[in-house]
Amino acid sequence: MSKKHYAMRNLNVALGGEIHLQNINIDLPQSGVVTIIGRTLAGKTTLLKVMAGLQGPQSGAFTQGETDLLKIPAWKRKVGMVYQQFVNYPHLDVRQNISFPLKRAKFSEADIARKLTYVTGLLGLEDYLDRRPAELSGGQQQRVALARSLVKETDLLLLDEPLVNLDYKLREQLREEFRRIFSQSADRLVVYATTDPAEAMILHGQVIIMHEGRVVQSGDYRDVYHFPANVIAAEVYNDPPMNLLSGEIEAGQIHLADGLKLEIPAHLKKLEAGTYVFGIRAMDIEVGGKSKATLALAEVNGSSTIYHLNLTGSSLVIEREGVHPLAVGTPVAFSLDTSRLYVFHALSGDALVFPARKSVSGQGDI
């Protein structure tokens, strides 16, 4: 880590008796992209607000190198923030909106004009400069908000679920643009909060998984995907969430709680007999095979179909490529690829055994 890296130490935030952040200890690089992923109310927004200086912690430290950032008020920090709501200044047109922070920072007119031209070109806003935010579509409004945050050359750019209120196709388009835009400036740290694992994968960089105000796991976006630290990371960082089935290893077989019996695959041979939680991704279960269950719902998600199957006492999720709707109640045959099984501790939920790392390139990491 460089001398100017960010560090949070034992940070706690409680508001109105409710704990929002609990004992946060993280280190963030000076530049690059960090994705914070977690469900709603996991504490992502609070963490971003602490970084922006909009929320003070009850205890703990937040520093960059030698600098104590907690002593600097929001308006003196070099920070940009984009919200999930499209926040722009309603009384200003697009040009004034984007140049607002530059005027506050006392840039010269020429500098402002130059930066404005660059950022509006980057985000495709050239034709809307004279419009008020209310006259723009949701996607355009969010671009204006992003432009305002990008234009002022901040050290930190914070984005709080910026795509969640946009239409599906627009989300798909913007998340790819984000990767291009974020790579434009080398000395800025982008912190991007989301609930969608696909966005984290597309942005690359470091991933921090949060749950109920705590950091659950942190690491490279591929490592976290392949080696989830516990059941929470496995659920949050997979869409659909990883299937988690409790079961026992007994007499050379895996007995899942729902009557499913599986042969023990090679990578689990060393496990002692006992109770565990077994995890398997929806895409590692195939349609067709010996096991059968009835369909609770077939959800179409982009180019794949997700079958939710009823098991006694729990459920199983299968992801199938392509669009294949099925009527509710249809029996579906399936088979688990046991070589892809994860094993977690039955009580603590901590990961015990991972399957071999499978890379799509077939030759190690891309």
Added chain:
Amino acid sequence: MAKIELRGLGHAYTFVGGEAQFALHPLDLTWEDGGTYALLGPSGCGKSTMLNIVSGLLEPSLGQVLINGRDVTALGPIKRNIAQVFQFPVVYPAKTVYGNLAFPLVCRQKSKGEIDRRVNEVAELLNLDKFLQKPARSLTPDLKQLISLGRGLVRDDVAVILMDEPLTVIDPQLKFSLRRKLRDISARHGHTLVYVTHDQNEAMTLAEQVVVMDSGRVVQMGTPQELFENPVHPHVGYFIGTPSMNFLPGRLHGNDVEVLGHKVGLPTTSELSGVSEILVGIRPEFISLAPRAGKKTIPGLVVDVQDMGGFAILSAKLSEDCELKVRARDHVPPVGEQCHLDLQSDRVRFYLDNRLVN
């Protein structure tokens, strides 16, 4: 139980110089009894106009609405036996869940016994039976939305249920259970259901038949699988699926269509005389990566690889202005290398003047 027919139906809110500016261009459409349909499109595509005409809030400028063969075009919403569920759950907060469900029957002065029977039936169907005595305001949004739906279901005269973006305000975590409930009800109950939504996934999850709309026109009506595999218009190919369908410029050469000099198949239509250029569509899922160049493969340069964990989206540059995406599960070459693309010939689609021709 109802069959809905739209005959020559069109609507214009404004007229410029006597010319109708159609918000909904004249169309014919039939929704079968007991079917579930989704009207899908971005805001301003005409889906809300169509919904308001069917529900009777709007009188169309042209054409007729027939419910079970009866012309209802001039009738107001009350006389159409239609229930509507809105974006925001509408419940009477001061009443209990029971009171909410019973209200439409109380208004119609049904007997106590009948009200009790119907309310209990519907509550059981919607799994609301354990909440019946609770005040409606204390429930979560998804349950409130079920109450809105339930108030339509208790009336035995309701033939059609219209739902306008019913899941917009529902938390992602609760969406699953509500989607499941809605599908379950449409399977068990004989109502004709019509959803209006801008969300592709919502439409394809909830409906048996999806009506894709754009700029006031119906672009395609079909099952989700048909929309995905056989989009009749490039717009549908773009709108449905992640990533969208790839479109490539094709040239008609004798008996074959060539993409950048490589044969990709032949459209099965006879109206190709005099045509030389044709649009070729192929989904990223239907392209495979061949290990080496072959007779059927098209060479490309890998310009981007997006590792999604279990699979990757590869972007390949075929020529200066032609790029396409491939969804691959393994053997993905790294950026900067050559790749060899194999287009599954039975999955290639051809478009002439934005119409599917095979």
Added chain:
Amino acid sequence: MRNLLRLIKFAAILIWSAFVVAPFLWALTTSFKTANGVTSGATYIPFVDYQPSLGAWKGLFGSGGGSIDIMGPFVNSAVVTLSASLISLILGTLAAYGLSRFTYKAGPVGNADLTFFFISQRIMPPVVLAIPFFLMLGLFGLLDTIFGLVIVYIALLMPIAVWVMVDFFNQVPRELDETAMIDGCNPVETFWRVILPNSKPGLVVAGIFCVVFGWNDFFFAFTLTFTKTQLLPVAIVSLNSSVTPWWSLSASALISVAPLILVAFLVERYLDKGNIAGGGK
């Protein structure tokens, strides 16, 4: 069917308008009448039904015989109402922004209690306040002065401004403030450059309430002045002597209503444009 409905609606609006306009019409005709014209029965069409006279109007502006000059009280009212409204609006808006955005805590007393304290000023019947006001103004020698009235009116109008503006600011997304701070505004600049320019609809509503309440107040104007400083409502009422001068009363009532009608027209045009859309979801 739908046309019939439209017809009924139109008729209803017409009847209601007649109800609203009738008093004004009556006052307008009466103000151009003489004593005889009023007592000789209901007549409406000038030159045909009765002979119009400018006597009442002349009297009000001091050029007719035996009447008082209404312009003095009119100016007094305008000065008191406008200055009290302006000060209330400025102080009330600042207070409201603080109450909406920052947390105050003094023992068990919090923001909600402070807000209620402001509003509670208007819950008490005016009579309860009149005596302390009278004594306090007397103590400082401010009875029967414009300055004294302005102070009292501020006390009356500021709760209204605070009430309206707290509600308004609570509707403005907090993210707008946060964005301004991130863009380099300190809290004062945030208020001044971002929140205030987007608060016109709220300010207009609060301003109208202040002006209307201030302009129409009779009770405090009556109890806290004697002869030197007369406000319009008091002046109008004092026109009433043993014989009710309907013609002068009508004319003065019209003069007193005129500014409010003007305000209503201006505001209606403005409120069409003013909105805060696009500031957040």
